Each structure stands twice: as structure tokens, then as C-alpha cells.
Amino acid sequence: MRSRIYTIISGHFKSWYRSKSNIFWTIAFPLLLIVLFGAIFGSGSTKFDLYLQNQDLNANVPTYYSQGYITVLNNTRAFNLHMVPAEQPDPLTYVKNDAQPHNRGQRLLVLPLGFNQTLKNGGNATVQLYMDQSDQASASLAGIVRSVTISYAASIAGSPNHLFLQQVGIVTRNIRYIDFFIPGVIGMTLLTTGVFGAVNTNGRYRELKIIKKLATTPLSKIEWILGMVGYQLILATISLVVILFFGYAIFGVTATIDIYTVGLVVAASLLFPGIGMVLANFVKEAESADAAANAITFPMMFLAGTFWSRESLPDIMKIIAKFMPLTYVNDGLRDALIYAEPAQALTNTLIALGLAAFFIALGSVLMNWKEE
């Protein structure tokens, strides 16, 4: 006797790989997105991204010499300057958080408070350039900043040789957009295969009387649900492996698969089918359930920071995102796979597992195995 659960898993799996559209949505589409988004946002501009904090303000207006220095910097046309607010006490952290989602290098130039006054008084002023030596752009970028500094110093009447550039090495993990994007694509794929898979197997199979037929056999509702979850787990693993493999092969994205990744994949394989089951039980007709699944997955995909960082969302959307289960899966996957932030990964994994337990339990309770 083959196990009933195994039979259900293999039945779902065969149905999956025999459908071209299933293969497209679970494998080809995510890869297409990766290539597309990678190509659009991956190459970036030919200018260097440089964060600039001008601390030398006078009533919020840059002082004379600091403004002059920035103008020269701009005139090189070598940089995309991104201003860091002067009041930021920890500009490096600010840069780190801002650079990652925008796929920028973490390089910061600081014009210190008193820059103007010191130069005026003929004292020695120093600007600081923070950057990672391993940054591919480091040599040329530092060279340009140095020549800007020298030429600006030379242009200041009466006080040449009083302006210095201090280079400070920092260690960055230079996270590119594609590194940020790949965990998001995994999250998105787990979401859609989970929700639509459950709507299909619990909504459509009900319409086709397959569930009714199974309910007249010794199969139990729990076995049926376990079979569906087992199938989702296999599908989720395949998605993860395929997407990571292509991310590595095409864009050199290196990901770390750890216990949190495993936990998150398990959570997603319960959570999203659970949501799909709840839907399938509230919206009885398979077709409408499909529409409802679309209505739920699409906003969730955008709000939960799949394609872009939630930083850029309006505040109200950020709050809504906190209620989106996908948010925790996406964040957890990023923490685990890319950022190597185990503490954050743990928090997100635990939240995702909690949500998973809730939704799969709710879906199971709501599901009518027999009639009525």
C-alpha cells in the first residue's frame, strides 16, 4: 500500500509539471523578472554614487567655502551626489541603509562643521572620505575627489595647501539591487504558488467533486491538508533552488542558505496555502476564488517590499505593510540569504512561523471536508 499522503503529493506534483502555465508562473516568470529587473536596475549609471554630508551650514544654508567645494565636485560630472542631512548624527549608518535598496556604493564625503571658518582664518581644514578599499570604484573615485580637493584648495586665494583630504576605510557589504531583488522574487513566488495552489486544490477540486469523492474514502481531512502542504514544500524548495541558482549564474548573487532560510520556506509553505484555503472556503466558486487570490496577492507583493524597498513608501503604506504576512517572509529571506543578519532573520522567521500556524489552522478548521 502506498501512503495516502505520498499519493496526494505526487498527484499534485504531476498535475503541476504537466501544466505549461504552472511551469511558467513558478519558474520561468520569476527568472524573467530577475533578468528584466537586473538589466534595468543592475547596470546603474556610469557616474559614481557619492553621499555627501555638509555639516557646515549657517542657518541651513551652506557656508561660502563648503558650497564652493561642492560646486567643484559637481562640475567634474563624475558623481551622482546624494545629500545626507546635516543633522544626521550617524551618517555612515544612514548611508548604509539608503545605499542598499538603491543599489549604490556606500561612499560618504563629510564636510565638517567649521570648514568655512577654518579656511577663512587660514587654518587647516580636512574633508573625510569614507569608502571601502574593496569597492571596485575606490581608486578612481578617491583620485577624483583628491584632485577636486587640491584644485579647490589652489583656488582659494591666500590659503593654498590648507585643505586636506582624509581617506577613511570602511568595510561595506556592497549590496546591489539584484541582491536585494532576488529574495523578493523568492518571496513573491512562494506567495503566488502557495495561494493559487491552495485555491486550485481546495476550490477547483471541490467543484470537480474530487474532494467529495475523497471524503467517501478512508482518507482524512488532515491527510489531505498534509499532502497539499507537502507538495507546496517541494514546490517552494524548487523555486528557491532554481532562483538562487540563476541569480548566482547570471548576476553572481551569492546567498547563504541557513536554518532561517529553511524555517522561512517551511513557514511560507504553510502560510500561503493557509491563506489560499481560507479564501477558497469563503469564496466558494473556484473562479471567484481565483479573482480573490489575485486581489490579495498583488497588493501584498508591492507593499511587502518585493521589488523596491519599503523605505520609499508613504507612511500609511508602511503601516499597512506591517500587516502583510509576505513582509516578514521577504525581510527574513533578505536577512538570511543576503544580509547575514541572523538576529533579524530569527525574528522574521518566528513571526512568519506564527502567522503560518495561524493561517493553516484557520484554513483547516474552515475547510468543509464533508458536505454542509
Place this chain on the structure above:
Amino acid sequence: MSDNLPASLPGQSDRVVQVDKLSKKYGDNVAVNGISFNLTKGEVFAFLGPNGAGKTTTVEILECLRNPTGGRARVLGYDVSKRSDQAEIRKRIGVLPQDFNAIDRLTVRENINYFGAMFKHQLDADKLIELVDLKDKRDEQFKKLSGGLKQRVGLAVSLVNDPDVVFLDEPTTGLDPRARRDVWGVIERLKSQGKTVFLTTHYMDEAEYLADIVSIIDHGQIIASGTSDQLIDTHGGKKTLIIRDAGEEGLKQLLPGFPKAELRNAGDIAIPLHNGELTNILMSLAQTPLHDKEIEVRRPTLDDVFLNLTGRRVSEEGN
């Protein structure tokens, strides 16, 4: 326990199905209203009635899919309302739900094995495929099959655990006449193998052709039961003499002698036959130009039974 149900050892009885004053209400709607009947081993039993009569509700109570709101039912001696008994029933019954579809992207054989795996023991898929005549389609995906073939897959699936009783809920609804005949063929084969079959249908000819016992259900109540011959004898009314193609002309000639003669749709004339009247009529006909017309004596059918009992025709309501 009720004394209306004869005590029987579970799994041992010849009474395969025992139903006693069974009722099912959905809110205020009484879908099944105190019905009683029995089904004996080896019998093909047809539950005949129009849409909404309560057939599916009854069958699904017997399949332990719905709970009755009144009365009792036993299947193979087990009580359908008892949890522990339900598990035993599920092992031993075969079910083809109304409008059943197997899994689209599995082949015929895979589908049979899929549902077979739900049971401890399953029959050999190839034997079942042979039984339902699907040998050349065995590796075809279910979704590619025509309606009639799909239904035969459903039949095979319903037999996969070698059940002691098979419930077939409207197995031929929506099929074309040819495909219906094929399904009938399979059911006849089951009958010849001695299987007990519980069939629901709203087709009179189907019940008449296949069933040993027919119960007619209407508005949740059984209005008549018996072999189709018994039903027809009791409720079918008179035999009818049909004169084919006699037309208006013929009717004019007949009416003086046979005031009950009437013209039917295809130009046939129908005359209700009273006992011993046949010879008289034939002799009178010999005197008229109608004597070389095709003449037939038509027995009433279950259609007439239903019409006489309810004043309606099933086919008017059946889809």
C-alpha cells in the same frame, strides 16, 4: 436502538442498505421526508426522481457525507450516524458522486491508482480499465477524454476498492445517447458480477432498463416502489393501441366507434385498451382502410407511472 431495523451483524447482512424513516432538513426545506427502503445484496436499485427530489441528499447520507436530521440508516449493517461505523462504511463502499471529474492532468490509469491508494487494498488498474473498456485510453490524460469516457473513468474509480455496494449518482446525466448506452453496458456487467448497485437517475428508461427494483422519489418522499413491471402494472394505466401514421383522416373514421381514440404528435392514433378489447378493435379495423397501417400495442412505461402518480412528467423537469 430502533427496533424497526432488524438486528444484523455488521458486514454480514444480506440487507446491504436499510433506511428507516430517514429525513433531512436544510433549514425549513425538507429535502428528504421520512423515507424507508431496503436494498438486498446483488440487487440493482434505482432511485428515480426529478431534479431536487432528494436523491443526492439520500445517497450522500448513506455515503456518510451528510448527517440525517431524522430516522436511521445502515449500510452493510453499519450505522451511518456513528463515527466508528462510518470508518468501516468508507472502506467498503464505492462512490461515483454526481458530476464527478477525476484529476485533469493524471492519466486514466494514474487516476485509478490515485483513488485506489486511498484504500488498503485496491483492484488492479488494468482489470478495471478493461471492465470499463478504456484500454486504448489508459495513458491519456483525463482532461482529454470525451464526456462519456470521463464517466467511465469515474465508474472505474468507484470500483477501485472492490466495494460491497456501489453508489452511482446520476451516472449518465448530460451524456449523449451513445455514451449513455456504454455506461449502461458497464453497469450491466457489474450486475452480472453480482455487485450491489444503488443508482440514482431522472431517466425513466434508464431505471427501467437497468434496475431490479425502482423507487420513485418526489419532493423527498417515496411515492412508489417495486420492480418496473409491478410499478407499471399498478400505476401505469392501460395499454395503448397505436396505429402509425393514421392521421386526421384515420381519426375521423375511428371516432364513431372508438370515442377515446386520440391523435398523437407524429400522426399516430392512440386508443386506450380495456381488458379483452383488443380483438374487437382489430376486427373493426379490418373493415377500414386503416387495416394495412402498422399497428402496435404499447405497454405503459415508468413515464406513465410518474405521470399518473404526480400529474407531471419527469422529463419536463429533468435537465
